[in-house]
Amino acid sequence: MATAQSIILHHYPRSPFSEKIRLALKMKNLAWASVEIPSIMPKPDLIPLTGGYRRTPVLQIGGDIFCDTSLMLIELEKRHKISMLALPGHEGLSSMVGAWADYKWFQTSVAVIFGTIGDQVPQEFKDDRSKMSGRPFNVEAMKAAAPFMKDQWRAQLMWIETRLDMGRQAGTGDWLVGTKPGLVDVQAFMNPWFVEQNVPDFLARCFEDAPLTQSWYQRLKAYAGQEPEVLSGAEALDIARDSAPYLKAASSSAELRDIVPGSRVAVAPDDYGQDWVEGDLVIANAERIILARYDDRVENVHVHFPRTGYLVRSL
Numbered sequence: 001m002a003t004a005q006s007i008i009l010h011h012y013p014r015s016p017f018s019e020k021i022r023l024a025l026k027m028k029n030l031a032w033a034s035v036e037i038p039s040i041m042p043k044p045d046l047i048p049l050t051g052g053y054r055r056t057p058v059l060q061i062g063g064d065i066f067c068d069t070s071l072m073l074i075e076l077e078k079r080h081k082i083s084m085l086a087l088p089g090h091e092g093l094s095s096m097v098g099a100w101a102d103y104k105w106f107q108t109s110v111a112v113i114f115g116t117i118g119d120q121v122p123q124e125f126k127d128d129r130s131k132m133s134g135r136p137f138n139v140e141a142m143k144a145a146a147p148f149m150k151d152q153w154r155a156q157l158m159w160i161e162t163r164l165d166m167g168r169q170a171g172t173g174d175w176l177v178g179t180k181p182g183l184v185d186v187q188a189f190m191n192p193w194f195v196e197q198n199v200p201d202f203l204a205r206c207f208e209d210a211p212l213t214q215s216w217y218q219r220l221k222a223y224a225g226q227e228p229e230v231l232s233g234a235e236a237l238d239i240a241r242d243s244a245p246y247l248k249a250a251s252s253s254a255e256l257r258d259i260v261p262g263s264r265v266a267v268a269p270d271d272y273g274q275d276w277v278e279g280d281l282v283i284a285n286a287e288r289i290i291l292a293r294y295d296d297r298v299e300n301v302h303v304h305f306p307r308t309g310y311l312v313r314s315l
């Protein structure tokens with residue numbers, strides 16, 4: 001039975017960013033609960049938790065809501081040290097690799113996938129993504145760009161192959177950093193997974209030139225982990241309502257900006273889906289910003305955002 005301490009992931013099966021977190025949960029062998037959310041708006045059981053953030057996934061632990069996979073990985077490591085993924089050599093580097101995988105490489109994956117199977121995408125999905133990005137979801141343009149994007153995609157996959165090859169030659173292990181898999185591997189896993197789900201032949205073709213990456217990918221995919229407990233959106237909202245956010249001392253002492261605990265601020269992603277979440281500042285530092293929010297359905301919650309990739313403004 002899920003409780004205020006449970007890890008609750010709000011996600012949908014085909015979401016690549018969610019797969020990153022599902023992989024980390026499997027590698028850490030953690031118990032978790034799963035709430036399936038829609039892949040397009042509206043998301044009536046998610047928005048009361050986040051205050052407007054609509055991206056996927058969202059992680060909930062009681063009355064604490066974590067937006068963005070980069071922060072979720074940090075939080076899971078903080079709360080559950082075993083099995084450790086923030087291994088020596090992975091700190092900092094995993095965020096750098098994540099920033100590449102989440103933006104540049106991910107955009108290339110999107111172009112390859114929708115340039116190949118764009119005709120099969122339902123109109124509602126295209127309309128939703130056009131609205132979210134502010135750009136038309138143009139299948140014809142994506143089809144025309146697909147051959148160029150496939151070159152770009154494979155070139156990035158080959159960075160992984162190079163890294164693994166160097167490790168093998170130096171005898172330092174067959175993971176991206178050393179002899180055990182950690183956060184850097186988790187960050188790099190998402191794009192091959194996303195491509196495999198949608199254009200498996202293309203991934204297989206790329207693996208012909210990247211046998212070490214294929215083996216690395218299969219070893220990561222083999223983690224079984226625990227079956228999640230399935231929760232409804234309403235059950236997750238009840239858990240948020242019945243639990244208090246984790247108590248933390250308010251602080252913004254290291255801020256570059258004039259924002260102090262208790263002041264009204266708004267936060268939004270800096271790329272697309274720029275829905276501003278408003279709240280009272282609890283903590284702001286170089287790693288994260290925490291907003292206290294009240295919503296009739298969930299009462300008091302704390303919403304956590306990473307600083308990188310998120311805009312903050314005073315209200």
Ligand SMILES: N[C@@H](CCC(=O)N[C@@H](CS)C(=O)NCC(=O)O)C(=O)O
Nearest residue numbers: 015016017039054055056068069070
């Ligand atoms: N920086 C975010 C990106 C998340 C993201 O873009 N997720 C995609 C799906 S995998 C998304 O939100 N799509 C729109 C949606 O699901 O509503 C993160 O790391 O969590």
